[in-house]
Amino acid sequence: MTIYLPIAELSVNILIILGMGGAVGFLSGMFGVGGGFLITPLLIFYNIPPVVAVATGANQVVASSVSGALTHFRRGTVDLKMGSILLVAGLFGATLGSFIFALLRRLGQLDLAISLLYVVLLGTVGSLMLIESVQALRSSRNPVPSKIRVRQHNWIHRLPLKVRFRRSKLYLSAIPVAALGFVIGILTSVMGVGGGFILVPAMIYLLRVPTNVVVGTSLFQIIFVSAYTVVIQAVTNRSVDIVLASVLMIAGVLGAQYGVRVGQKLRGEQLRALLALLVLAVGVRLLVDLLLAPSNIYSVVPTAGF
Template structure:
């Protein structure tokens, strides 16, 4: 079933795009993270231009985050004050990301920068996750439970001025910390099409020291609004959002997320983290290999 993508300016098999969306939806349901950090690389591997893949993936993440936010809201798992500060930072970060995106696009380096960012981020995060998951599995096999994580924010966070109370998160810290974290996430969302959950969740736990009960819900709350802003920025500045591509991805991810949620209840958490870390590392290595291989077409002509 061939479908023409007007912004990408090519025809693709619509069922393949739906299947890619379903795969990222399954991963999202299994591992509790947004599928944006895998959607963009998979689209690039399939032949979608990196600029269109990044812009359209953020649109998909917006739609996929809605149901998650409502589910966590019902059980009180969203810190709206913390989320609001991070969304404000994310809006500023998306503006910075838009300027960088246009500049890199004008000098013809945006595709390379997107690939390099994915290699660095996925390689680093995948390695840390793999080491942690492997250590936890070895500890359980030896009969010793893994050490409990101490909930404490980073010493640099404690040194920041003008503290606020974030009651749901159980924190008394400066709003500058979540504001800066939101800015970084917003810029990365604009450049890479990621929701930012795979960066936000560890940062909120280990840097801000947030309560684990509100981390995922607050992260989804931030992702929902930041991806909305970045989608609008892409539509107004880069004109790289392909609504046909985004609709096909969303169709697959909504159904895939339900399957992933059911599978998650049947598999051990440590094994899930190990599988996710391995998958992230495989994608990072594949993108690294693509950066070093001579392309089939050395020269391309595009309209900026």
């Protein structure tokens, strides 16, 4: 069963698109990530133009994040104060990112830039997360005799403009929180990601936010920044395919509900290890595509007068 995508200008199998949306929605609810780092490469692998994949992928991120965030909100695992700071900074970052996206498109380097960014970011974040999660799993299997645990603080916790985040039980500067939201906003516009694959580990390892609060807070920020990105992309680049977005949204919402339930049954170390493997797998797949020679080396570009 095929449907025609008017903006992408091609026909696709609707069952495959539904499967993509459902799978990414499931992973979104399970790990607390928007799923854009998965849906955008998957769409590109399925021959959807990268310009359309980035803009439309952000739309699917909204649907998956809303479904998962509502569940976490009902359970009281969303830090609204921290999420609001991330959100405001993220909106500014998304605005800047939309201009960067348009510039790369005019220069004809958008496809290459997107692939390279994915390979670098996914490879780096995935490797760091995998190393840490494996160490945590080993420690849980071979427990060390109990000692008095003192919460570790780094230079981030010594910055000014401190705010008390009661839900996260933290008292730290708003500067790194805002900086993190700003960077995620840029990545959302340029790469079509929710940014959860960076936001989640950064909140855990840099800001020391409890794992049970990270997931809900991450999804809260992702919802609004991704929605804003979709509007900006639709207005400035006209690259949002509403037909493709609708199919992905329906499947993503359903998948996210099941993902939240599964995620609640796994330990934090297990979730991080699975997410790390998933991130690395997508990064390796994109790297292989960059290194392999294309099947069609030459393309015909129509010129004026022909």
